[in-house]
Amino acid sequence: MAKYLLLKHYRGAPACVNDVPMDQWTPEEISAHMQYMHDFAARLEGTGEFVDGQALAPEGTFVRYDGEGRPPVTDGPFAETKDLIAGWMVIDVDSYERAVELAGELSAAPGAGGKPIHEWLELRPFLAAPPTITE
């Protein structure tokens, strides 16, 4: 009974095995990919292991406080080095092994040529409230 975040990076992780940009897939391949993700989430809802999931837009902005009375700074004309996170899913599972198993399955989503993309997913445990007894 622990929650994990499955984080889909597009940058920052090693290149995936079946590394063809999505815009070069066929429409059918994209549909198959989407369907796989959808079925995966639906199955986890059925097992009572699904908590939440969202897709994210590819472009984000870094924002920073810039001192009293000044508007916040947003990142400017320097090289684009932000990590790109495509989306995330939160699961609630009985063990770390189960979390790894599910992340492995999600990584097998079909890509170009209908073959699994072997995409790298980051698996991060949630920090929880302390248990009642820890001293």
Add this chain to the structure above:
Amino acid sequence: MNEVLLRSLTPSVLGILVRRGADFAAAEDAVQDALVEAVRVWPADPPRDPKGWLVTVAWRRFLDATRADAARRRREDLVDEEPAPGPAPAVEDTLQLYFLCAHPSLTPSSAVALTLRAVGGLTTRQIAQAYLVPEATMAQRISRAKRTVSGVRFDQPGDVATVLRVLYLVFNEGYSGDVDLAAEAIRLTRQLTAAIDHPEVAGLLALMLLHHARRAARTAPDGSLVPLAEQDRGRWDTESIAEGVEILQAALARDRLGEFQAQAAIAALHADAPTAEETDWVQIVEWYDELARLTDSPVVRLNRAVAVGEADGPRAGLAALMALDDSLPRHAAVAAYLHERDGDLATAARLYAEAAQKAPNLAERDHLTRQAARLNARRCR
């Protein structure tokens, strides 16, 4: 309207329905319907016999649902063939329900959810809140669990150890929704002690009471952890401690030691000490030796190293720690503490920082980070 009374009646009402031949999943639905009806009707018209009222209403709901569903005709036949319902031994039924909800075919999280729902009488919503998952997720988890145990015969003897493990999981989850799961686990374990005569059940109840008694002192108002040695012992619940010690002593007297009794004995020695310095660490080490014999868990040996460090000095504690795998959870935290007591502040600060990185929850991470910062500030001065 007494919600606790309703919840405490749930398992025996459910047990009676199942004993009369109702399918577990259908009986559970019927009992939930009856509870909802009770909440509606009782405030204006309280029944003389609440349990009899619930059994009658739930049984009627069950029969209605069974009749309404043509596909369930087979089950109806089964019910017809049953002898007329007589007075059933409620205590035994409740016990069977504990076994069923902790059945080994269920995953731990399913067993926990089903126990809270069927034995504890909590709503799906309350359980979902407590475990911080969506209600739909918890509903699925519970209905799958019900399907899994639906074919299990109700009269098979269960495994007490499995039930105790499930109850301890509930206890450890603490409190995050509007239901205090630690208190709920104590209530369910207390109820279980009435249904079964087993020293480990008493051992678990004692352990929970002793831990729970110290809860108020364990966190500061801002939510940060207060280590045992720094806790305000005046805030410990002496009544719970006295009850826990009494239950434990009665259990130990029966000479069938188990791991919960041994853990409770350690907790009792902590709870009994008027100050941290006056703690009987030598006896605590002896209990850890017993516990290691019973479980041989590396976590137990890690805790034993802490106790050795208090009883025989930090060098002895570090020596005990050397024998253990340093990938164990909290290994770095223990090593940091022992090095600090040994006067090696640089190593201690480094290990506290490392332990903070590996901490399994926020309160512990913050606590360990503060420890590292405290030592680093002292060294730089």
